Amino acid sequence: MNIKNLPRAIILLILLALLIPANHSRALAAPPLPQVDMFQLPWEQGLAWVALDGFDNGSDRHLGSPHNYLNGGAIDFAPHNNMLKGENTSNFWVTAAAAGTVAAISKCHLIIAHSNGWVTEYQHLANFQVKLGDVVARNQRLAVIANASSQPVCLGSVETDIPHLHFTLRPNMVGATLAGWEFKYNSFFNLTTFSKDSITVGLFKPLLNAPGSSSTPTPLPSTATPASTATTPTPSGPFVSTEVNPAGINIGEIALATVSLNNVPAEGYTSAEFTCTYDASLVEVSNILVANLFGADPATAIQDPQNGSFIVAIAGSNGNKATTSGVVFTFNVKALQAGQTVIECKVRVNNGNNILTDLPSIGSSLTINGVAPTLTPIASPTPTGPTPVESPTSTLPPVESPTPTITVPPLESPTPTLTFTPVASPTSTPLPNGTLTGQVIASKPVTVGLYDAGNLLITSATANPDGTFSLTAPAGTYTVRATASGFLSAQGSAILTGGSTTTKPVITLLAGDIDNNNVIDQFDALTIGMSYNTAVPAAADLNNDGIINVLDLELLAQNYRDTGPSVWE
Amino acid sequence: MKRISASILAFLLAILGVFKVHAQSPETIWLTGGVTTFKTGETVLVTLNASSSTLIQGFTFQIRYDPACLRPVNASSPVPGMNGLPLPQLTGLVDGSYASITPQTVNGVLAEVRFTTLKGCQTSLTLESAALAIRNAEGFAAPLPGVFIGERNIALNIDSEVGVSDSTQQGSGSILPLDPPAAERGFSGWIIGMLIILLFGGVGFGAYKVFRIGG
Numbered sequence: 176m177n178i179k180n181l182p183r184a185i186i187l188l189i190l191l192a193l194l195i196p197a198n199h200s201r202a203l204a205a206p207p208l209p210q211v212d213m214f215q216l217p218w219e220q221g222l223a224w225v226a227l228d229g230f231d232n233g234s235d236r237h238l239g240s241p242h243n244y245l246n247g248g249a250i251d252f253a254p255h256n257n258m259l260k261g262e263n264t265s266n267f268w269v270t271a272a273a274a275g276t277v278a279a280i281s282k283c284h285l286i287i288a289h290s291n292g293w294v295t296e297y298q299h300l301a302n303f304q305v306k307l308g309d310v311v312a313r314n315q316r317l318a319v320i321a322n323a324s325s326q327p328v329c330l331g332s333v334e335t336d337i338p339h340l341h342f343t344l345r346p347n348m349v350g351a352t353l354a355g356w357e358f359k360y361n362s363f364f365n366l367t368t369f370s371k372d373s374i375t376v377g378l379f380k381p382l383l384n385a386p387g388s389s390s391t392p393t394p395l396p397s398t399a400t401p402a403s404t405a406t407t408p409t410p411s412g413p414f415v416s417t418e419v420n421p422a423g424i425n426i427g428e429i430a431l432a433t434v435s436l437n438n439v440p441a442e443g444y445t446s447a448e449f450t451c452t453y454d455a456s457l458v459e460v461s462n463i464l465v466a467n468l469f470g471a472d473p474a475t476a477i478q479d480p481q482n483g484s485f486i487v488a489i490a491g492s493n494g495n496k497a498t499t500s501g502v503v504f505t506f507n508v509k510a511l512q513a514g515q516t517v518i519e520c521k522v523r524v525n526n527g528n529n530i531l532t533d534l535p536s537i538g539s540s541l542t543i544n545g546v547a548p549t550l551t552p553i554a555s556p557t558p559t560g561p562t563p564v565e566s567p568t569s570t571l572p573p574v575e576s577p578t579p580t581i582t583v584p585p586l587e588s589p590t591p592t593l594t595f596t597p598v599a600s601p602t603s604t605p606l607p608n609g610t611l612t613g614q615v616i617a618s619k620p621v622t623v624g625l626y627d628a629g630n631l632l633i634t635s636a637t638a639n640p641d642g643t644f645s646l647t648a649p650a651g652t653y654t655v656r657a658t659a660s661g662f663l664s665a666q667g668s669a670i671l672t673g674g675s676t677t678t679k680p681v682i683t684l685l686a687g688d689i690d691n692n693n694v695i696d697q698f699d700a701l702t703i704g705m706s707y708n709t710a711v712p713a714a715a716d717l718n719n720d721g722i723i724n725v726l727d728l729e730l731l732a733q734n735y736r737d738t739g740p741s742v743w744e
Numbered sequence: 745m746k747r748i749s750a751s752i753l754a755f756l757l758a759i760l761g762v763f764k765v766h767a768q769s770p771e772t773i774w775l776t777g778g779v780t781t782f783k784t785g786e787t788v789l790v791t792l793n794a795s796s797s798t799l800i801q802g803f804t805f806q807i808r809y810d811p812a813c814l815r816p817v818n819a820s821s822p823v824p825g826m827n828g829l830p831l832p833q834l835t836g837l838v839d840g841s842y843a844s845i846t847p848q849t850v851n852g853v854l855a856e857v858r859f860t861t862l863k864g865c866q867t868s869l870t871l872e873s874a875a876l877a878i879r880n881a882e883g884f885a886a887p888l889p890g891v892f893i894g895e896r897n898i899a900l901n902i903d904s905e906v907g908v909s910d911s912t913q914q915g916s917g918s919i920l921p922l923d924p925p926a927a928e929r930g931f932s933g934w935i936i937g938m939l940i941i942l943l944f945g946g947v948g949f950g951a952y953k954v955f956r957i958g959g
Contacts (some may be wrong), residue, residue, distance in 0.1 A: 690884040697804040697841045700829045701877050701885035704843025706799045707827070712883035728829065735832050 206247075206347035206734035207640075209293055214272040215354040215386035217252065217297060220314050221448035221523060221531055222492035223381035225475060227251040227258075227339055228522050229367025230349055230360040236333065238643035239610035239676055241636065242341050244360050246645055248348040250367070253320070253686045255527075258377050260336040261324030266530050269297050269318050269340050271311040272353060276713075278660075279622050280307045281632045283329040285317060286622065293718075294620055294637045298341035301326035313386075330633045330648060331546075344575065345639045354386040355476065374474060376492065383446060387475025395591040410462040410535045413438045415522040417451070419508060419539040430508045430541060432460075434487075434520045436500055436534075443496035444469075444524040448488045448531065449503065454516035455483035457543055463487060463506040470495025487520075496527075513545030524695065607673025609650045614642040615682040617659040625669065642681075655743065661714040663688045663695065663734070667743030682743050686717040687731035693739040695731060703728050771796045775807070775871040776893030782900065783907025788859040790898055792868055794876060799847035801830045802826070802877035803854055807838040813865035813902060816922035817858040823850055828920030832878055837872070838884065842918065843885070846948070850876070857922070864904025871896040 218224050228235075228251040231242040241249040254267045274346065275289035284298040285305070297579065300318035305311055321328050323338045344351055349360045356369045368375050369382055376382070419432045434449060446469070453460060465475050469491040478486040487504055508518060519538025523531035615621045615638050623644045624635035635651060638644040646655075650673035658664045663686040671677055686693035688704045689712070702715050706723045710716060717727040777790040798855055798872075809816065812840060815839045821828065825844040833839055859869075876888040 607812050666799055690886075697829075697831070697839070697875075698877065698885040698887065701802040701804065701843045702879075702883070704827055704829050705877075705879050705885055706846060706883060707843075707845050709845075714884075732831055734910070 206349065208347065208351050209291075209344070211352040211355070212386065213289070213293070214295070214351065215270075215313060215346065216356065216382060216384035217272045217295070217340060217353075218254070218384055218419055218501045219268050219270050219316075219531070220354075220384050220386065221488050222254070222525060223383040223446050224252050224254050225256055225342075225381060226367065226369065227253050227256075227334070227337070228379045230358075230365075232360075232362045232365050234365045237610055237647065237674075237676075239606070239612055239647055240645075241341075241645070244349045244362055247343065247345050247639060248358070248360065249341060250345040250348070251334065251339045251341050252382075253337070258338045260338070261322050262338060264320045264322045264326075264338050265526070267303070267320045267338070268316045269300060269320060269372065270314045271317055272313070272342075272344070274313045275311060277305050277307055277309045277311060278620070279624075279635060279637075281306070281329075281635070283321060283327070284635070286635075287311060287317075287635055288620060292346070292522065292640065296341075296343045296345070298639060299323075299332060299339060301330040318516055331734070338639050343637075345637050352384075354384050356382055364728070365654050371474070371476075374472070376474075381446070381474055381490050381492055383474040383476055383488055383490040385448075385478075385486070408536075411438070412535075413440060413524070414535040414537060415503075415520055416537045417518055417520045417539050419518055419541045422540065423542040423544060424510050425544045426510050426512060428510055430510075431505055432508050432518055432539070433502055433505050435502045436497060436522070436524075439497055440526070441498065442526055443498035443559075445501070445527045446488070446490035446525045447497070448486065448523045448645065449520045450484060450486050450522075450600065451506075451518070451520035452484045453508070453518045454514070457511055457514045457516045458508045458518075458541065459511060460485060461507050462510065463504055465489060465504045466502045468497045468499070468501045468503050471496075491527075508541060510541075510543040513543050515540060515542045517541075525653065537650045567588045607650055608647045609671030609673050610676040611646045611648070611653075611655060611669050611671055611679065612676055613644060613655075613679030614638075614664065614681040615644065615657040615659075616642045616660050616681065618686065619659045619661060622656055623655065623657045623686065625655055625671075627651075627653060630654070649673075657682065657684060657743065658739070661689050661717050662686050663693065663737060663739030663741055665743040666740040680744055685734040685737050685738070685741060686727075687733075687734045688739060689714045689717075695734050695737050699726065700731055700735070703731065763838040765918055770889060771891040773803075773805070773871075773874060773876065773891060775869070775896060775898060777869070777900075779797050780898065781903070782861045783903045783905050784818055784861050785909045786861050786907040787817070787909070788861060788869075788900060790857050790859075791853055792855045792857065792871070792874065793852060794850050794854045795924045796850050796868040796876055796888070796891075798876070798878070799849055800888060801845070801847050801879050802841065802843035802885055803850070803875065804841040804877065805838075805855065805874040806840075806872045807857060808834060808870040808872045809838065809839045809859065811836050811924065812863065812869045813862055813867040813900075814859040814869075816924060817860055818922050819855050819857045819920040820917050821855045821920075822853055823848060824917070826918060828918045830921060833924050840920055840921050840922065842920070843877070843896055847879075855920075855950055860909070861900075861902045861907075863902065865900070865902045866898050867902065869900065870910075873879045927939060 188740050198616050225503055230248040231240060236242050271287055271288045272295050275287040277285055278288040279286040283300055286294060286296045288294050299321050301321040303318045304316050314377055320338050323336055328335055334603045348358060351358050355371045359370055361366045368377050370493040392603055392643055414437050416435050416437055417432055419430050421430055424430050461518050463477050469489050472492050474490045474492055476488045517540050518539045519535045519536055524534055525531055621638040623638055625633045625646055625648050627633055634646055634648050636644050636646050653669045655669040656664055656666045665682050669677060687699050701725055706715050710721055715723045717730040773794045775790055775792055782788055819840045821842045825846060826842040829841040831839060874893055876891050877885045878888050880886045
């Protein structure tokens with residue numbers, strides 16, 4: 176190449192690189208996103224789990240993987256880093272990310288159908304607490320994560336030796352917000368991050384599940400030196416105290432409440448969830464400020480004060496814990512009318528085993544005098560207590576600072592999928608996986624499953640809204656079955672070859688088998704007639720418009736007397 | 745005397761037998777027809793009846809007929825709230841289904857079914873199947889178990905003499921059209937058949953021309 180052309184070539188390359196969208200999910204036709212407050216993270220509120228593996232662009236996983244961002248994406252979560260095969264997972268509860276109905280369940284996974292067509296899938300589970308058709312509430316316990324030893328993970332998992340939760344949200348997960356965490360993906364760098372307000376973390380970082388909060392970790396102003404009256408606590412072990420200073424104020428004046436953890440054990444607490452109560456008719460609460468007892472840059476969520484209570488959830492990041500006693504947070508209490516109220520914060524702490532433990536609590540009484548409001552200087556109380564808390568002035572990140580987001584997880588291996596495989600015996604080489612893709616047309620959510628010769632479900636997936644699906648399983652011959660509520664199922668055979676993709680032809684499921692007996696008959700029609708202008712049973716709402724009426728009967732009539740399962744060539 | 749005693753005993757046994765059947769099957773469906781002799785073009789009316797002590801939310805019936813002699817017109821149900829479900833029909837089989845959104849007690853006429861006589865025939869109508877339907881715990885329609893089907897057949901004598909058509913005869917309640925499949929109604933079938941013959945004829949003629957020129 177002529178040396179004169181080199182700068183031109185470089186510029187051209189740069190321009191071409193700039194044309195590559197940094198985030199494909201945004202560049203493509205806008206994928207649907209759920210409402211930001213619809214879903215929480217799929218484990219118990221108040222706990223922080225980590226993401227072991229995120230979205231993928233084909234670099235680490237095959238293109239048909241649910242993790243692939245073009246397929247909607249999937250995330251592998253675990254209660255902590257370095258999960259070990261066979262470890263005790265009996266308290267690692269997976270919970271419903273939102274209210275819904277259990278739409279499918281096997282011995283290792285389940286699917287929940289939510290409103291507006293959203294579907295969540297949870298894989299590698301054991302000790303199920305729900306069954307098919309159950310209506311579940313948000314945060315309801317579904318199962319624990321399988322320990323990958325006596326409780327095997329689902330077939331098809333890449334990480335067969337690591338207890339973890341494989342979680343998907345369909346039709347799309349990339350860009351969705353769960354418990355305030357926005358799931359971001361940069362397909363160019365194949366980088367998954369989680370952002371909540373000004374905090375952005377990558378894989379292997381704690382993600383506190385505290386929905387319903389703006390969770391802005393507001394830095395304490397340097398002047399706000401919390402006071403403590405240091406009333407000697409009665410409990411001898413760890414406890415939480417709430418102190419109000421001053422203990423008596425006039426209407427319109429403001430007191431400062433300080434919440435402290437006391438007698439914190441040496442092993443410390445990785446996270447804590449505080450629930451504070453007060454008489455909302457007498458006082459109002461504002462300006463909740465979190466200190467740095469849980470180290471710098473803690474993950475924090477605050478549920479807005481209302482109706483006499485609020486919740487503050489805090490988790491240390493970067494392995495930080497609360498290992499000493501001290502102030503956790505403060506808040507202002509403004510007197511509204513004369514009277515007396517107890518202000519008390521209760522706490523559940525996690526010492527690292529992901530079990531929340533209640534601690535004893537001590538509250539404070541606030542007396543409000545019925546005196547006409549005077550000037551109300553913001554309580555800048557003088558430190559009178561014996562336990563002066565270090566002023567948390569500059570320990571929290573400034574809000575506008577560029578977040579250290581694109582920091583690859585500081586683990587030894589740069590390949591996330593390989594970092595968490597502490598396999599003792601490297602002899603067991605899993606069969607190479609094959610992929611099955613295709614498209615199933617139906618007006619309702621479609622589940623496609625692979626079954627072995629013994630009719631045992633090997634793996635299943637919920638098809639995308641356009642009916643496309645992708646299943647991964649070890650190479651072999653399977654029966655593939657597509658089902659949708661109220662439709663005749665379709666069934667065929669599928670031969671999966673390791674490392675390659677097999678595509679089934681497009682098939683349309685026949686509407687009308689409402690009672691799921693593999694024939695569309697008079698009784699299916701009668702169900703529509705008996706349920707006319709209602710919404711239940713949902714299987715009778717064939718066109719999925721939320722009401723059972725003549726339109727559903729018309730769909731049924733088109734396939735009347737057909738029997739199933741339909742042959743899927 | 746002995747003969748009289750035996751006759752009385754036989755009579756009592758017969759009566760007991762009848763009662764026994766009814767005792768075993770408190771839920772019964774049966775078909776009745778009034779007039780059995782018709783002229784061509786007249787309307788045949790048959791009635792589906794039921795006696796049931798169980799609250800039901802629907803019923804379904806299938807009546808076999810000879811499409812050369814009869815053409816179904818419609819069905820109607822006088823049971824309040826029972827709505828007809830228009831479903832595709834088969835030639836030779838009336839397929840009727842009615843459903844209600846509330847449970848009902850039915851004792852008496854479930855539905856009236858009307859046919860038009862087409863030509864002089866000795867034929868019959870047969871209640872091939874019928875069921876009373878309830879709504880089960882899951883909200884799905886299910887057949888009420890143990891329903892006994894009584895009289896199934898009605899013999900009809902249709903005279904070739906053309907009678908007076910009573911097309912205005914309608915039943916009360918929900919009317920359910922029972923039109924047989926259009927393609928099998930005769931004339932359109934002829935047209936389709938002719939088109940197929942013409943198509944094959946054209947193809948054959950073309951092939952003949954090709955072979956003739958080639959040879």
